[in-house]
Amino acid sequence: xxxxxxxxxxxxxxxxxxxxxxxxxxxxxxxxxxxxxxxxxxxxxxxxxxxxxxxxxxxxxxxxxxxxxxxxxxxxxxxxxxxxxxxxxxxxxxxxxxxxxxxxxxxxxxxxxxxxxxxxxxxxxxxxxxxxxxxxxxxxxxxxxxxxxxxxxx
Numbered sequence: 710x711x712x713x714x715x716x717x718x719x720x721x722x723x724x725x726x727x728x729x730x731x732x733x734x735x736x737x738x739x740x741x742x743x744x745x746x747x748x749x750x751x752x753x754x755x756x757x758x759x760x761x762x763x764x765x766x767x768x769x770x771x772x773x774x775x776x777x778x779x780x781x782x783x784x785x786x787x788x789x790x791x792x793x794x795x796x797x798x799x800x801x802x803x804x805x806x807x808x809x810x811x812x813x814x815x816x817x818x819x820x821x822x823x824x825x826x827x828x829x830x831x832x833x834x835x836x837x838x839x840x841x842x843x844x845x846x847x848x849x850x851x852x853x854x855x856x857x858x859x860x861x862x863x
Contacts, residue, residue: 731784735853738779746772773802785861794860801855809848816840 750768753759759767777798781787787794817823817840825836 731857732853734784735780735856736849738776738784739849741779742772742776745775773799780856781861785856785863787861787863789861789863797860798856801852801860805848805852805855808851809844812844812847813837813840816843 746768748768749771750764753764753767754761777795780798781789781791781794817837822836823840826833827836827839828834
């Protein structure tokens with residue numbers, strides 16, 4: 710009886726560890742996506758002299774594409790079809806982006822919080838900035854769960 714209980718605990722611990730490692734990888738991909746997005750925007754604007762909005766769109770396309778490919782192959786190790794998963798991925802991106810936007814709106818629109826400035830560790834941060842960070846936390850968690858359970862479910 711003891712071996713079955715130990716085995717169950719080990720499986721539970723292994724599953725938790727696997728989810729944690731997967732989430733850490735997901736966050737690392739997010740950092741890489743941000744770098745790719747900014748680098749493409751910077752390159753297109755600074756070296757090619759293109760319109761800032763065109764540069765921004767191209768940067769985000771590059772970041773989302775990088776995100777999909779890295780999450781599919783490295784984070785979730787999915788063997789599913791590219792087209793179906795890409796569509797699900799984009800739908801999840803839009804849903805979670807709208808959720809993030811709603812969080813920022815909900816925090817800042819019903820009060821003067823968005824207009825306030827806070828001194829945190831000697832740095833002035835606006836209420837809008839804090840709301841944006843909170844919205845990004847919600848986005849990250851929701852998008853991870855969506856991709857794990859919908860886009861790349863095995």
